[in-house]
Amino acid sequence: MFSRKSHKDHHKRSKSNGGVRDTNQNDPIDPTDFSKSVEEDDTNTENTTSSSNDTGKNKKKKDKKKSKAPSRHGSDAKNSDKVRNKLKKFIGKRPTFESLQERGIIKETVFGCPLDKLCEKEQTPVPKFVQLCVDEVEKRGLDVDGIYRVSGNLSHVQRLRYLIDRDETPDLGLPEWEDIHLITGALKMFLRELPEPVIPFNFFDKFIAACKLSSEKERVTTMKGLVKVLPRANSDTLKYLLEHFRRVVEHSHQNRMLVQNIAIVFGPTLLLKPPDTNPNTDPMAAASGGHMAVYMVYQNQIIDTMLTEYLTIFH
Numbered sequence: 001m002f003s004r005k006s007h008k009d010h011h012k013r014s015k016s017n018g019g020v021r022d023t024n025q026n027d028p029i030d031p032t033d034f035s036k037s038v039e040e041d042d043t044n045t046e047n048t049t050s051s052s053n054d055t056g057k058n059k060k061k062k063d064k065k066k067s068k069a070p071s072r073h074g075s076d077a078k079n080s081d082k083v084r085n086k087l088k089k090f091i092g093k094r095p096t097f098e099s100l101q102e103r104g105i106i107k108e109t110v111f112g113c114p115l116d117k118l119c120e121k122e123q124t125p126v127p128k129f130v131q132l133c134v135d136e137v138e139k140r141g142l143d144v145d146g147i148y149r150v151s152g153n154l155s156h157v158q159r160l161r162y163l164i165d166r167d168e169t170p171d172l173g174l175p176e177w178e179d180i181h182l183i184t185g186a187l188k189m190f191l192r193e194l195p196e197p198v199i200p201f202n203f204f205d206k207f208i209a210a211c212k213l214s215s216e217k218e219r220v221t222t223m224k225g226l227v228k229v230l231p232r233a234n235s236d237t238l239k240y241l242l243e244h245f246r247r248v249v250e251h252s253h254q255n256r257m258l259v260q261n262i263a264i265v266f267g268p269t270l271l272l273k274p275p276d277t278n279p280n281t282d283p284m285a286a287a288s289g290g291h292m293a294v295y296m297v298y299q300n301q302i303i304d305t306m307l308t309e310y311l312t313i314f315h
Contacts, residue, residue: 152181
């Protein structure tokens with residue numbers, strides 16, 4: 001039994017060894033073919049690497065070309081210089097704003113126009129727009145609560161201003177202007193936008209000094225003398241406005257606008273501190289830091305005195 005088994009196992013081993021030998025004999029590996037395939041793979045890899053490197057270099061070159069600032073040498077620089085010279089000549093020949101106004105090409109608006117020029121242009125002692133607003137307020141606004149204190153809708157006020165500046169005279173009795181605060185708001189805007197207030201800048205210190213006088217009689221007399229030497233357009237407009245404000249105060253039991261209220265609203269508008277006050281030379285401005293609030297008390301008191309002593313100062 002043992003000999004048969006071992007004989008069979010030996011036979012199997014020889015068969016398997018023979019199969020391996022046959023396989024090695026039938027499919028041998030050629031070393032030259034193997035080296036060729038390796039070389040081909042290396043060549044393909046090198047080609048791929050070199051092509052990617054070339055692509056990267058080309059991209060860098062393009063990026064450099066794009067990043068280069070345009071040159072101003074040559075014809076481009078000459079053209080830009082020509083354009084610059086032409087613009088300089090054009091600006092140099094451009095007419096002034098004043099000359100265009102004299103020719104009538106640019107019309108001076110009502111808002112922002114100096115008081116004396118406007119009165120001269122309209123041939124009236126008081127600007128027409130001021131008269132238009134005052135007439136409308138006295139028609140239907142004297143009994144309105146908070147007249148001149150309450151503000152109107154700004155967009156509507158600007159609409160009225162636009163029409164006036166175009167030399168149009170709107171009918172303020174139309175429903176569009178039903179809110180009387182639009183009229184009063186436009187009048188206040190007109191007075192605020194004057195290049196110089198109704199009481200000119202060069203009279204500001206003189207009125208402040210008069211207001212500081214301890215004697216009431218002396219204070220009124222001094223103010224009366226100052227009003228007399230005001231420019232004609234300023235004096236007439238100031239008198240016209242104060243006379244109107246007195247009529248507003250007469251209805252204070254309904255509109256709740258007393259003399260003090262009118263003075264608070266119009267004091268800083270009719271009498272404005274000059275913009276060039278130097279804190280180094282003005283002790284009051286220096287002590288206060290130059291704030292407008294320092295003068296408000298005096299501004300209000302001056303208008304208050306003019307309303308209270310209107311008959312003495314203006315007659």
